[in-house]
Amino acid sequence: MKKFSMFLAAIALLATFATACGASGTGETAATAGESSSENSATAVTGPTLTIADMAFGQPLTVAPGTQINIANNDSVEHSVTSEAKGAFDVHVDGGETKTLIAPSRPGEYPFHCVYHPNMLGTLIVR
Numbered sequence: 001m002k003k004f005s006m007f008l009a010a011i012a013l014l015a016t017f018a019t020a021c022g023a024s025g026t027g028e029t030a031a032t033a034g035e036s037s038s039e040n041s042a043t044a045v046t047g048p049t050l051t052i053a054d055m056a057f058g059q060p061l062t063v064a065p066g067t068q069i070n071i072a073n074n075d076s077v078e079h080s081v082t083s084e085a086k087g088a089f090d091v092h093v094d095g096g097e098t099k100t101l102i103a104p105s106r107p108g109e110y111p112f113h114c115v116y117h118p119n120m121l122g123t124l125i126v127r
């Protein structure tokens with residue numbers, strides 16, 4: 001019996017969450033649906049793309065400060081684009097996925113590597 005009441009409590013909790021989620025989108029069901037589809041396309045923004053293939057980053061990429069860069073991982077394993085300068089950027093991309101990296105706002109040369117494959121090296125140039 002105790003188990004059953006805990007089950008009911010869990011259901012009630014879930015219902016509360018569902019209500020809370022629904023409340024944020026009240027009256028915007030259509031807009032919310034639109035948002036989620038634009039979110040999907042937002043993973044691939046219009047802008048420069050850094051393509052990772054065959055365990056390599058390819059040629060250095062030059063972008064303006066703050067540019068949204070697509071990181072397309074064509075390999076089947078996860079890679080990261082991690083700046084040598086601590087904290088400048090660190091984006092992890094699963095195999096076959098694309099993520100967005102925001103270029104630093106400060107111009108300069110940003111060497112980076114993959115934390116999973118330290119021999120993978122690349123350079124991002126911001127100017």
Ligand SMILES: [Cu+2]
Nearest residue numbers: 079114116117
């Ligand atoms: Cu890697």
